[in-house]
Structure formats: structure tokens, C-alpha cells
Amino acid sequence: MQLGIDIGGTYLRYEIKHHGDSVKKGMLKSAGTGLCSFIESFLEKEKNITTVCISYAGQVRDGVIMGAPHIEIDRHHIKAYIENKFNVILYIENDLNCVVLAEAASCRSKDVCAIYVGTGLGLGVISDAVLLRGHEHIAAELGHIPYKETPFRCACGKSNCIELFASGSGLAAWKKYYGVDPDLSLQALSQVQDEKAKRIYEAFIEALLHAAGTTITLFNPEILILGGGIMKGNEALEDLITSKIKAYAMPLSLQHVKIKISQKKNAALEGAFLLKDYHG
Ligand SMILES: [Zn+2]
Known part of the structure; x- marks a missing residue:
């Protein structure tokens, strides 16, 4: 199963897909929600997720968050951290990309x-x-x-x-x-x-x-x-x-x-x- 996340200045939206079909969707306010801690708590509950795909409203390079004008950053090296802690592959890219x-x-x-x-x-x-x-x-x-x-x-x-x-x-x-x-x-x-x-x-x-x-x-x-x-x-x-x-x-x-x-x-x-x- 795949977890998709779109995080912007106002909202974090997520969706779980299984073989291309939407299984679950949700939305929460970005303020006070650390992206990394959100993913960690999510993956601890949902053990079947193998891929995490993130659209990020900020500057991102090779799995590292470099900056974001409207989002609090709780971890820069997010790809390495999440992949090492959980058995998943993480993709993260700038939102407009x-x-x-x-x-x-x-x-x-x-x-x-x-x-x-x-x-x-x-x-x-x-x-x-x-x-x-x-x-x-x-x-x-x-x-x-x-x-x-x-x-x-x-x-x-x-x-x-x-x-x-x-x-x-x-x-x-x-x-x-x-x-x-x-x-x-x-x-x-x-x-x-x-x-x-x-x-x-x-x-x-x-x-x-x-x-x-x-x-x-x-x-x-x-x-x-x-x-x-x-x-x-x-x-x-x-x-x-x-x-x-x-x-x-x-x-x-x-x-x-x-x-x-x-x-x-x-x-x-x-x-x-x-x-x-x-x-x-
Ligand atoms: Zn400017």
C-alpha cells in the first residue's frame, strides 16, 4: 500500500492507495503537525505501507528538505530517517513539480x-x-x-x-x-x-x-x-x-x-x- 501526502502552508492532506484504488483519505491543519512525526505515527499504525510519496511546499533535494516558507520543519533528512526506521521507500518532491x-x-x-x-x-x-x-x-x-x-x-x-x-x-x-x-x-x-x-x-x-x-x-x-x-x-x-x-x-x-x-x-x-x- 502507498501513503501519499500533500503538505502545504495550511493543510496536510493524505491518501492511502492499494493497487491504485483509494482506500482512505484525510486532512489536518499543517500548523502544529510535524511532517516527519506524522509519518512516523502513521507507519506505526499502518503496517502494510511500503511506499511514502510526498508533495512538499518548499525546497527539496534528494530526499532532504532544504527550506519552506510556510511549513515548520521537524526533520530535514526525512528520506534517510524514515527509510532507515521503517521498511518503506520514501519519495519527496517540491509541490509544483x-x-x-x-x-x-x-x-x-x-x-x-x-x-x-x-x-x-x-x-x-x-x-x-x-x-x-x-x-x-x-x-x-x-x-x-x-x-x-x-x-x-x-x-x-x-x-x-x-x-x-x-x-x-x-x-x-x-x-x-x-x-x-x-x-x-x-x-x-x-x-x-x-x-x-x-x-x-x-x-x-x-x-x-x-x-x-x-x-x-x-x-x-x-x-x-x-x-x-x-x-x-x-x-x-x-x-x-x-x-x-x-x-x-x-x-x-x-x-x-x-x-x-x-x-x-x-x-x-x-x-x-x-x-x-x-x-x-
Ligand atoms: Zn519573494
């Missing part, structure tokens, strides 16, 4: 980029069927490319990152700054009769267009998937981005690219289960 593995598998393409707008702004890239990781396994940190100066500080330490405009945490910061109702969704921001709310919405869309256009220009994907909590259920964004992207990417790269909103419930968890079969 898991996401793009799942998206690419579904659309059967070798050139896919996935931009996810959640707490942050993340990107996963599969180019010619290979996951793009970079020398230190921190490639494609789209959210932290310099964009415009803001009155806030990003989790990375800078104050001009593009995710300070196009992310859940960015939206929250601007709502607080302008005194706009913190409960307004992205869609609601565009609909209310409030100049400040409209300004936040427009700045979000412009930053997202910059991020998407830059991604298309740099990586030349066949398919660009847009997903994440902020995009979910926002199908209108697909048309909006497609109609406006021309001004934000190199014309030649735009010729054959398809831009789609993700249809997946949890691409990160789905991708985590694919890690054991990915040998890139």
Missing part, C-alpha cells in the same frame, strides 16, 4: 508548464518530458522574479516580488493595506463598487499576465495550466488571460500554446503518487 507531473500525465504532453496561485505563486516546468529542477533544485521560482516595489516584504526577504501582487498572500496584504473587506474573493473584488477593490483586482490580473507571458516566453510550453486555490472555479480567467496574453509574451512562442484552467481536485497529491514512476 508534483503538480506539473500530474497535469502533464493527464494531457499527454511533453512540454507543460503549471502556474499555481495559492498562498504563493508557483511554477512547475516539464520540458521535453523532463522535470526542470536546476542546480540546487530551486529552479522556476516564478513568484520571486522582480516586478514592482511594494510596501510589504515577501517570505523570501525582498519587497518587489511578483507574488506580492498575484497570490493569495499578496491579495490579503493589499486588502489590509487599502482597508478592503478581507473576505472578498478575487471574483468579488472585480464586481464590488469600490475603486480600491478594483485596483487590487487589476494589479493581480496584470501581474498574472506578466507571470504567464514570461513563462511562455522562457519555456515554450505546448500547454500552460493555471490552477491553485485562487484560480479554482474561476473559468472566466481562462478567456481573460488568453485574450490579453499577446502583450506579455513573444509572439512566436504564443502561436501554438494552449492556456487552460486546471480541472484537478488535488494535482499535488496526484503527482506525488507518480513520483515512484518518474526517473528524471
Whole structure:
């Protein structure tokens, strides 16, 4: 049996699969939940698990957690520790890498980029069927490319990152700054009769267009998937981005690219289960 885990800044979701079928699912708050201690207590109860597959919202390299902006780390060398203590194989990969593995598998393409707008702004890239990781396994940190100066500080330490405009945490910061109702969704921001709310919405869309256009220009994907909590259920964004992207990417790269909103419930968890079969 396989244990799949998707840990982000807010929730830890898990699922047990047996011969590909889902046997058990669950969810708990990430705060106060150490990933390593969660796995240990799980494996002590569930003796039939042979594989642990983890999608991790942070920087991971060769089974070692190097850093995470929104998750408390209770053990860095998690693969070696768990494999030595239990008779299992553990895979762990950055969440956006898991996401793009799942998206690419579904659309059967070798050139896919996935931009996810959640707490942050993340990107996963599969180019010619290979996951793009970079020398230190921190490639494609789209959210932290310099964009415009803001009155806030990003989790990375800078104050001009593009995710300070196009992310859940960015939206929250601007709502607080302008005194706009913190409960307004992205869609609601565009609909209310409030100049400040409209300004936040427009700045979000412009930053997202910059991020998407830059991604298309740099990586030349066949398919660009847009997903994440902020995009979910926002199908209108697909048309909006497609109609406006021309001004934000190199014309030649735009010729054959398809831009789609993700249809997946949890691409990160789905991708985590694919890690054991990915040998890139
Ligand atoms: Zn940053």
C-alpha cells in the first residue's frame, strides 16, 4: 500500500492507495503537525505501507528538505530517517513539480508548464518530458522574479516580488493595506463598487499576465495550466488571460500554446503518487 501526502502552508492532506484504488483519505491543519512525526505515527499504525510519496511546499533535494516558507520543519533528512526506521521507500518532491507531473500525465504532453496561485505563486516546468529542477533544485521560482516595489516584504526577504501582487498572500496584504473587506474573493473584488477593490483586482490580473507571458516566453510550453486555490472555479480567467496574453509574451512562442484552467481536485497529491514512476 502507498501513503501519499500533500503538505502545504495550511493543510496536510493524505491518501492511502492499494493497487491504485483509494482506500482512505484525510486532512489536518499543517500548523502544529510535524511532517516527519506524522509519518512516523502513521507507519506505526499502518503496517502494510511500503511506499511514502510526498508533495512538499518548499525546497527539496534528494530526499532532504532544504527550506519552506510556510511549513515548520521537524526533520530535514526525512528520506534517510524514515527509510532507515521503517521498511518503506520514501519519495519527496517540491509541490509544483508534483503538480506539473500530474497535469502533464493527464494531457499527454511533453512540454507543460503549471502556474499555481495559492498562498504563493508557483511554477512547475516539464520540458521535453523532463522535470526542470536546476542546480540546487530551486529552479522556476516564478513568484520571486522582480516586478514592482511594494510596501510589504515577501517570505523570501525582498519587497518587489511578483507574488506580492498575484497570490493569495499578496491579495490579503493589499486588502489590509487599502482597508478592503478581507473576505472578498478575487471574483468579488472585480464586481464590488469600490475603486480600491478594483485596483487590487487589476494589479493581480496584470501581474498574472506578466507571470504567464514570461513563462511562455522562457519555456515554450505546448500547454500552460493555471490552477491553485485562487484560480479554482474561476473559468472566466481562462478567456481573460488568453485574450490579453499577446502583450506579455513573444509572439512566436504564443502561436501554438494552449492556456487552460486546471480541472484537478488535488494535482499535488496526484503527482506525488507518480513520483515512484518518474526517473528524471
Ligand atoms: Zn519573494
